[in-house]
Amino acid sequence: MKDNRDNTGREGGSLDFIRTIIEEDIRSHKNDGRVHTRFPPEPNGYLHIGHAKSICLNFGLALQYNGLCNLRFDDTNPTKEEQEYIDSIKRDVRWLGFDWEDREYYASDYFEQLYEYAVKLIQKGKAFVCDLTADEIRETRGTLTEPGKDSPYRDRSSEESLDLFERMRKGEFPDGSRTLRAKIDMASGNLNLRDPVMYRILHAAHPRTGDAWCIYPMYDWAHGQSDSIEGITHSICTLEFEDHRPLYDWFIRELEIFPSRQIEFARLNLNYTVMSKRRLLQLVNEGFVHGWDDPRMPSISGIRRRGYTPESIRDFCDRIGVAKRDSMVDIVLLEHCLREDLNRRAQRVMAVLHPLKVIITDYPEGKVEMLDAVNNPEDESMGTRQIPFSREIFIDQDDFREDPPKKFFRLAPGREVRLKHGYYITCNEVIKDEATGEITELHCTYDPETRGGWSEDGRRVMGTLHWVSAAHALDAEVRLYDHLFTVENPLDQTEGDFKDYINPDSLEILSDCLVEPSLAKAEPGDRFQFLRQGYFCVDPDSTDGRPVFNRTVTLRDTWAKIEKKLQQK
Ligand code: ATP
Ligand code: MG
Numbered sequence: 001m002k003d004n005r006d007n008t009g010r011e012g013g014s015l016d017f018i019r020t021i022i023e024e025d026i027r028s029h030k031n032d033g034r035v036h037t038r039f040p041p042e043p044n045g046y047l048h049i050g051h052a053k054s055i056c057l058n059f060g061l062a063l064q065y066n067g068l069c070n071l072r073f074d075d076t077n078p079t080k081e082e083q084e085y086i087d088s089i090k091r092d093v094r095w096l097g098f099d100w101e102d103r104e105y106y107a108s109d110y111f112e113q114l115y116e117y118a119v120k121l122i123q124k125g126k127a128f129v130c131d132l133t134a135d136e137i138r139e140t141r142g143t144l145t146e147p148g149k150d151s152p153y154r155d156r157s158s159e160e161s162l163d164l165f166e167r168m169r170k171g172e173f174p175d176g177s178r179t180l181r182a183k184i185d186m187a188s189g190n191l192n193l194r195d196p197v198m199y200r201i202l203h204a205a206h207p208r209t210g211d212a213w214c215i216y217p218m219y220d221w222a223h224g225q226s227d228s229i230e231g232i233t234h235s236i237c238t239l240e241f242e243d244h245r246p247l248y249d250w251f252i253r254e255l256e257i258f259p260s261r262q263i264e265f266a267r268l269n270l271n272y273t274v275m276s277k278r279r280l281l282q283l284v285n286e287g288f289v290h291g292w293d294d295p296r297m298p299s300i301s302g303i304r305r306r307g308y309t310p311e312s313i314r315d316f317c318d319r320i321g322v323a324k325r326d327s328m329v330d331i332v333l334l335e336h337c338l339r340e341d342l343n344r345r346a347q348r349v350m351a352v353l354h355p356l357k358v359i360i361t362d363y364p365e366g367k368v369e370m371l372d373a374v375n376n377p378e379d380e381s382m383g384t385r386q387i388p389f390s391r392e393i394f395i396d397q398d399d400f401r402e403d404p405p406k407k408f409f410r411l412a413p414g415r416e417v418r419l420k421h422g423y424y425i426t427c428n429e430v431i432k433d434e435a436t437g438e439i440t441e442l443h444c445t446y447d448p449e450t451r452g453g454w455s456e457d458g459r460r461v462m463g464t465l466h467w468v469s470a471a472h473a474l475d476a477e478v479r480l481y482d483h484l485f486t487v488e489n490p491l492d493q494t495e496g497d498f499k500d501y502i503n504p505d506s507l508e509i510l511s512d513c514l515v516e517p518s519l520a521k522a523e524p525g526d527r528f529q530f531l532r533q534g535y536f537c538v539d540p541d542s543t544d545g546r547p548v549f550n551r552t553v554t555l556r557d558t559w560a561k562i563e564k565k566l567q568q569k
Helices: 017-027 049-064 083-095 107-123 134-139 158-170 219-229 239-255 277-285 300-306 310-320 331-345 517-521 558-568
Strands: 036-039 068-073 104-106 127-130 179-182 197-201 215-217 234-238 261-265 268-270 327-329 347-349 355-360 369-374 384-389 392-396 416-419 424-432 439-447 474-481 507-515 527-530 534-538 548-553
Touching: 017 049, 017 234, 017 261, 036 049, 036 234, 049 068, 049 083, 049 234, 049 268, 049 300, 049 310, 068 083, 068 107, 083 300, 104 107, 107 127, 107 158, 107 179, 107 197, 107 215, 107 219, 107 239, 127 158, 134 179, 158 179, 158 197, 179 239, 197 219, 215 219, 219 234, 219 239, 234 239, 239 261, 300 548, 310 331, 327 331, 331 527, 331 534, 331 548, 331 558, 355 507, 384 517, 474 517, 527 548
Parallel strands: 036 068, 068 104, 234 261, 268 327, 347 527, 355 439, 474 548
Antiparallel strands: 127 179, 179 197, 197 215, 355 392, 369 384, 416 424, 424 439, 474 507, 527 534, 534 548
16 A cells, blocks of 8 residues: 555444454464455456455455455456456556555466366265256256255266266367266255356367366356465455355365355445446447446546546545445545545646636736746645736636626626636626627726735625636536436336436536646646536547546535534534
8 A cells, every 4th residue: 555544444443344353363373373365356347446345455454464465367257258357457456556466366277276176076975077957957956945956967976977077178078068066965055055066068268278178167166266275364255155155165174275264245336336347348338338447437447537546445445444234335425535635636727618708908918927826725835836817818607697696606797706816807898799699708807906816905806716818728628427327226226227227418528618728738647626616637538739638526525514414413
């Protein structure tokens, strides 16, 4: 971790349940007091913010307890996995600030060892080759209330199973014709223990092992044994694997190998989005978004492009903590963590999203003044810059009303306002297009005694506006984002598919924006606060001289309001 947060998992003085287990294990010298975790993604898509929680937890525990964390690709399904995904996963974990050093592993590296383990179980009479089809296995599995039926092949001799298993490996049988199954208990109350399939036949090339294999291990068989091979002490996974733990333990016990311990925690769910690689892939493939890194996506690459910082994501993951019960986290908390971070770090600049021309009639034509502007009042070390001021400027259309309602503390006819870092100006005349009645420009006068935006006499003005100098401003495109879905939980709707709840207004493109000239130097990924408007990040779509900005988040912090209300109660 690159910062020095108190990443202890302590809230109100007590440890979360995972750290409680780990500290007990350290105290009792279990595994010689070693802590070794792993992050085990399947390379079948890009990582999302849910994975970030798992990454922060696994790598965070290793850092906190002087242990190690491996990156292990769970690449046991050759038909869905791709190198592109492996590369993106590595990029994302690194970007989040974590380092697996030389411990980059692949379940496929263990195929030979897993095969030998399987042979050992067959020899012990604890696994058998089954000739039932996948459908037949499903039909004989039973239900939660009814026991399953033993496979007619269950009692075939170890010798026969060994021979068939070897021939499965050699490619003698077609896909789906046989499986290797553990011999446990078809009447078990836990369906995972009803002679689960360990291997299936699949004549498919694997991105790493090529054509070496035509049998592939199932998740439950590959995962725990991979943990054990790597000497993982605490194998942390999400709650849906709780019912798989007896099987995880059964394999380890029967093989008499290093006893990794599986611990389950509740997965992260965020409102107004979906968090499954499979569904995110659908959004990409069916064109609902522009790609995995579309700034509306909850993928790490999407939120990175949107302008999120790794620090804010780590902070968020710390704050939500780990729990044993599933819950939905409000996305406003994630946004709050981001604002806290950017408030301190982002340079504050001026940009006009809906330009309205203002002519300062008493300001000399052709004159340009360079005005000092503070980059971030929260941090003096960020320094100052100079911005040009001239006779013609642009302000935002929203900052002027010809007929201002009550509480409209901005510019209106006859009113005086402050231009940030500039002068006080007063509006004297509103110029309109004769045909349409649309306001085309405002004529104002300025007070030369208020340079920098301050008046000696301390008189009050209606408000402070951002602006840019017409002759110096840079054309820019700004992309505004809203939630990708219109409902909090698109997967929990009585009608239709989750894609029926996609927000048609999740992207708004403003192509006639103007930003201050200092932004000509901005690089993709740079983040700014546009005064009064929010945080924005330079998009890679920017071209020379015409930057494109993504609005990362607005300035309105609803989480801070929620917290304040809670404190008042
Ligand atoms: P998805 O359904 O999005 O594909 P997954 O669990 O199948 O998720 P994996 O690549 O297998 O994806 O996940 C790698 C690790 O990340 C696993 O340990 C998994 O438990 C964890 N993980 C996945 N989603 C979440 C989530 N929403 N919150 C916390 N951890 C998660
Ligand atoms: Mg998975």
